[in-house]
Amino acid sequence: RKEVEQDPGPFNVPEGATVAFNCTYSNSASQSFFWYRQDCRKEPKLLMSVYSSGNEDGRFTAQLNRASQYISLLIRDSKLSDSATYLCVASNFGNEKLTFGTGTRLTIIP
Amino acid sequence: SQTIHQWPATLVQPVGSPLSLECTVEGTSNPNLYWYRQAAGRGLQLLFYSVGIGQISSEVPQNLSASRPQDRQFILSSKKLLLSDSGFYLCAGIKGRSMNTEAFFGQGTRLTVV
Numbered sequence: 688r689k690e691v692e693q694d695p696g697p698f699n700v701p702e703g704a705t706v707a708f709n710c711t712y713s714n715s716a717s718q719s720f721f722w723y724r725q726d727c728r729k730e731p732k733l734l735m736s737v738y739s740s741g742n743e744d745g746r747f748t749a750q751l752n753r754a755s756q757y758i759s760l761l762i763r764d765s766k767l768s769d770s771a772t773y774l775c776v777a778s779n780f781g782n783e784k785l786t787f788g789t790g791t792r793l794t795i796i797p
Numbered sequence: 798s799q800t801i802h803q804w805p806a807t808l809v810q811p812v813g814s815p816l817s818l819e820c821t822v823e824g825t826s827n828p829n830l831y832w833y834r835q836a837a838g839r840g841l842q843l844l845f846y847s848v849g850i851g852q853i854s855s856e857v858p859q860n861l862s863a864s865r866p867q868d869r870q871f872i873l874s875s876k877k878l879l880l881s882d883s884g885f886y887l888c889a890g891i892k893g894r895s896m897n898t899e900a901f902f903g904q905g906t907r908l909t910v911v
Binding site for chain 2: 693719721728729730731733736774776778783784785786787788789790
């Protein structure tokens with residue numbers, strides 16, 4: 688079983704729709720979680736960290752469920768520019784090991 | 798701010814040839830450093846990580862190796878490349894051990910083995 692798992696998609700959603708991604712992790716000792724965005728042939732860019740209490744940044748909301756070992760990302764009022772691959776990331780204590788999920792490909796349709 | 802310089806951006810190498818990819822870090826000291834590989838349409842596969850000079854942890858057994866001769870230098874090598882080594886290689890770093898510390902990335906090397 689992979690340490691961090693995501694539905695690879697693709698998710699094709701119309702502009703303005705709300706879309707949600709889930710990501711599960713197998714290592715219960717994971718301490719930090721992130722969502723990164725990766726555009727084609729580029730390096731990943733941090734979208735947001737994921738806090739236990741949940742956090743929101745504009746149209747984006749991230750949640751962490753430690754009991755069920757998953758994190759989620761919600762994108763509201765999706766824009767064409769949101770089209771990208773979204774990568775879920777977990778790090779262990781001390782950030783010694785940073786593990787990425789396989790990514791979920793999102794395409795926003797006009 | 799922390800930055801990673803990674804080169805070259807693109808590389809075409811014949812099967813059986815050696816490989817050396819280097820990344821150097823600026824703007825911070827004693828970072829954790831990582832090498833990832835991304836095959837087309839796939840996620841980032843962690844290859845190696847290092848928490849300090851000379852300290853290398855390997856995640857996937859293969860014909861690649863890594864070295865960290867200096868605090869801010871991380872090198873990925875191979876003695877003989879295979880076709881399956883083609884992919885997008887990313888060097889990444891994290892400064893600090895606290896929670897929610899953001900990783901920073903190099904711009905990647907696209908390797909094609911022919």
